[in-house]
Amino acid sequence: MSSPKPAMPARPPSQPLPPLTGGKLVMGTVALSLAVFMNVLDSSIANVSIPAISGDLGVSPQQGTWVITSFAVANAISVPLTGWLTQRFGQVRLFVTSIILFVLSSILCGLAPSMEVLIAARVLQGAVAGPMIPLSQSLLLSSYTPAKSGMALAFWGMTTLVAPVMGPLLGGWISDNYTWPWIFYINIPVGVFAAWATWSIYHKRESAVYKLPIDKIGLALLVIWVGSLQIMLDKGKELDWFNSSTIVILGAISLIAFIYFVIWELGDDHPVVDLTLFKGRNFSGGVIAISVGYGLMFGGLVILPLWLQTTLGYTATLAGEVMAPVGIFAIILSPFIGKILPKVDARWVASTAFLIFAVVFFLRAQFTENVDTFTLMIPTVIQGAAMAMFFIPLTSIILSGQPPEKMPSAAGLSNFVRIMFGGMGTSITSTFWDRRTSLHHSQLTEFTGPHSPAFTEAVHNLTAQGMSEPAAWATIERLITVKAATQGATDIFWISAVLFLMLIALVWLTKPSRSSVPADAGGAH
Structure with a gap:
């Protein structure tokens, strides 16, 4: 051609x-x-x-x-x-x-x-x-x-x-x-x-x-596999995932189209998506690190307000107020990080971000159903510092060494992968939360019933306060549900903390760089 x-x-x-x-x-x-x-x-x-x-x-x-x-x-x-x-x-x-x-x-x-x-x-x-x-x-x-x-x-x-x-x-x-x-x-x-x-x-x-x-075949394959995957992620929980024939079909279509897409794009003279960018160690390592980290972070941003509203009885406004302080340190520190980034190795800054994220999710893993609002907000405020050190250095690593004409392709492809991982993080964490909640609920209910002295005593105490026996049972069931949902959420926070620590190793697979962005990074000319 x-x-x-x-x-x-x-x-x-x-x-x-x-x-x-x-x-x-x-x-x-x-x-x-x-x-x-x-x-x-x-x-x-x-x-x-x-x-x-x-x-x-x-x-x-x-x-x-x-x-x-x-x-x-x-x-x-x-x-x-x-x-x-x-x-x-x-x-x-x-x-x-x-x-x-x-x-x-x-x-x-x-x-x-x-x-x-x-x-x-x-x-x-x-x-x-x-x-x-x-x-x-x-x-x-x-x-x-x-x-x-x-x-x-x-x-x-x-x-x-x-x-x-x-x-x-x-x-x-x-x-x-x-x-x-x-x-x-x-x-x-x-x-x-x-x-x-x-x-x-x-x-x-x-x-x-x-x-x-126009790479018509590549474009058609992109639309098919991305569209199928996105719909599968959005509707998976609602349709009970792979117990649904719809989800199975969407998954199969997405996988097959994706395989053909990769093969076609790597062999086409003018691909609609430049997959050769992944040959670069900084691009591939940086994209994986920022995408997995974003998926974990976004999953936590979804689960936390849901847990506050559905389990602890927070209103949407109050849950939003708990989440809002995340922007404080992010706004304050971002200019500072941008100023020092050309003088330091971006990998150290990104590693610090992942370490702070791990601490944040470790703190959240200690939450109980009786947690107060102040305790809830402490890790949220700290997370802002991690976010300021997360996007900037990893974006710098991803774009380092790219020729000017490759910049829009590199930025577009890296943002695409990050967005997809954000959707996957939301779907996976919400599904995992539901299943861990069900598991904890079944384990907790094993200790209820007439054969359990503690349960019998709890029912007796509630009825002694003027509550009917069915009402006492309903009250205990509500307490069990709240505790199970809380334990399910803290399971996710524990796993997220460990995964953030593991991502630090991935950052150090990239090449060292100080002023990582090329001189004419934005030219695309």
């Missing part, structure tokens, strides 16, 4: 981009960060609004979860296409177009008269959101000098750390005080400003455009 002739590039490929300075640097950083914040926020803001959306559109809450699933599936498919799309359309043009289409799809979501229309709009929203996060990394890195690349990643990381926490809080507040369409309408002013500011500053810094042929 002959190589395609590139179109006239926006500037010579060999000419490096000068860094931005002054007001343009500030405005560019704000615009890119706002776009990422809007994107990440929308992946979680609808979660707490599902009951309101379902009730308003006349569907069950189970059907309403497709509002989340549809966005996740479309987003997961489009993220790894970032490199190919950038080469074909240019990174600035693609980024701004993604923002504009994101705003338009948000308007369609808010105006949706039925669940079918809403799901279609969410599919569009998820699809156009895909390139935004990796391209924001690329554009931001091109705005700073190599010596300040860590600071650039710090600013980028702050938005990705705060948005997942803000999403449920903001979504719940809007649903309670206004109407659910406003969780989508709030994107309009943010998106319009981000698109205008980005184009104003970056339109003369466009990357070269190459008219590459």
Whole structure:
């Protein structure tokens, strides 16, 4: 196959981009960060609004979860296409177009008269959101000098750390005080400003455009295996996993399509996803470390508020307040980490992050059903420090040594794997929690019944207080359920702590690096 002739590039490929300075640097950083914040926020803001959306559109809450699933599936498919799309359309043009289409799809979501229309709009929203996060990394890195690349990643990381926490809080507040369409309408002013500011500053810094042929087979296989896997992960718990023929079929389709996808992409001249990136030790080691760590962290962020609400009786607002302090140290430390990163080995910073994560989950493993709010918040506050040291150095390791033209592909592929592991972490931990809770419940109930002196005494004490015997039995059953769910949650926290310690070894399989991001990391030219 002959190589395609590139179109006239926006500037010579060999000419490096000068860094931005002054007001343009500030405005560019704000615009890119706002776009990422809007994107990440929308992946979680609808979660707490599902009951309101379902009730308003006349569907069950189970059907309403497709509002989340549809966005996740479309987003997961489009993220790894970032490199190919950038080469074909240019990174600035693609980024701004993604923002504009994101705003338009948000308007369609808010105006949706039925669940079918809403799901279609969410599919569009998820699809156009895909390139935004990796391209924001690329554009931001091109705005700073190599010596300040860590600071650039710090600013980028702050938005990705705060948005997942803000999403449920903001979504719940809007649903309670206004109407659910406003969780989508709030994107309009943010998106319009981000698109205008980005184009104003970056339109003369466009990357070269190459008219590459479309890898239709690779794209079709990507859609099939990612879509099947994402739906399987989202619906697995609801359908009892592999006891369901639907899940078995989805799993088989995903596995077969994935195998064919890898074979095809490695042999194609113009693959839609550049899998050869995994040949690099830093890329493969960094991607695995950040993805597994993200999956563990995200699983914990899902289980903890669920446990607080379903077991300890916390309201959604109170559970959100317990989780909110995670952003304190993350925001405070991120600029500091970005400043020192070029001067130290990024592996030490990432190892410290995993060690702190292990301590955090070890502390949570000590929780009991009588834990107070202050004790709950201590590890949450500490986790913010780990998050500040987690994303920035590992992203730096992943992107180290990549030539400028590979940056969008590397950023897109690494974000894709991380997002997929986040979904897997959520599904696995929620299922594991259910099963460990059932196991602990069955073990605890072995000590109940007339043959148990302790149980008999407990029933007697409750009835002596004026409670009927059935009510006493129900009270004890509730106590057993609470204890079993708590033990199930702490099992997950223990396992997560151990796995975080094991990830430290993986970090040290990468090559040593100080200023890990290449001089023209964001150019993609």
